[in-house]
Amino acid sequence: MSFFDYFRANKKKSAVVAKERLQIIVAHERGLRHSNFDFLPKLQQELLAVVRKYVQIEDDQIKISVEKDGDCEVLELNIALPEVDDRP
Amino acid sequence: MSRIIVVTSGKGGVGKTTTSAAFATGLALRGHSTVVIDFDVGLRNLDLIMGCERRVVYDFINVINGEGNLNQALIKDKRVENLYVLPASQTRDKDALTLKGVEQVLAALSERFEFIVCDSPAGIEHGALMAMHFADEAIIVTNPEVSSVRDSDRIIGLLSSKTRRAIQGDTPVREHLLLTRYVPRRVQSGDMLSAQDVQEILAIPLIGIIPESTAVLQASNAGEPITLDSDTDAGQAYLDVVARFLGEDRPIRMFSGKKGLFSRLFGN
Ligand SMILES: Nc1ncnc2c1ncn2[C@@H]1O[C@H](COP(=O)(O)OP(=O)(O)OP(=O)(O)O)[C@@H](O)[C@H]1O
């Protein structure tokens, strides 16, 4: 095996990369479709506005996700509050 | 009872119109009365591919609006018995295609034709939704390429949620995956997704593979649906698709397992 063949053999074929990327994105998008949770980004924005009435938080301090747990779907909401002495 | 088949894809330019023309012509060649409808309002092209562009007088929207009747709008093919084309309108008002209007026209066509083939516009907007709404079956035209596969998956999502069958809870629209512009040599060398790869990702039954073929361009130049020329690779592949659609068992050419016919013949 020549020097160049060695690298070519190790480099994934582009069709393999395409398939892996498609499997991931398609599974993700199907998940959103089937659980009817495509409103999540909007919900996140609105929650952020409500929380900010009481506590000043940054955009990235609120995390929202849907996890599938068997037949059950769990909507997980995570709000990181600022450190106590940072509060006004 | 007639069967309504939508030819759809999400992504543009993958071969829907080529497929609609070839498939409808193939059905008619097999003796089934067939009409093919152009749903691409504003971008009429099926007439060109079918070679009847100079015979368009009234169109789909005219019929919906009662400006002309169905018999005036339907164009009878001069080469094949029992084949008709209903051209799209060149109007820029896409909303002219109403659900009620489409339903009425399809109901009238159902009285006369065994098969109604709907050539969908690209996208996932109004026109594409209208084209798929009343479908019994769908041919999802896909190229072995990432964006086309992803868009096909979105279309599959719409077929199972936005169509009449989905909304009324009837048996779902029957889906068929059609791979077009396939290059076995590139699949072989690992630069193109294989039919198996695409079929695994989309998880719907494969009805055929159409090779990338210079004959398709030539056929469109001449306004001859490719199925009229059974000597060509693509024409033959489309005729096979028609046969499978009609329930015949035809092995998929050019492809079995990971290797194409080419590589099996020349063994590498
Ligand atoms: N199997 C094939 N081999 C080679 N060229 C092809 C093949 N199928 C389609 N084409 C070409 O691809 C182009 C697009 O085809 P076509 O118009 O059928 O696509 P479409 O999906 O209807 O496009 P649009 O989304 O704009 O309606 C045309 O130039 C056509 O000749």
Ligand SMILES: [Mg+2]
């Ligand atoms: Mg088209």
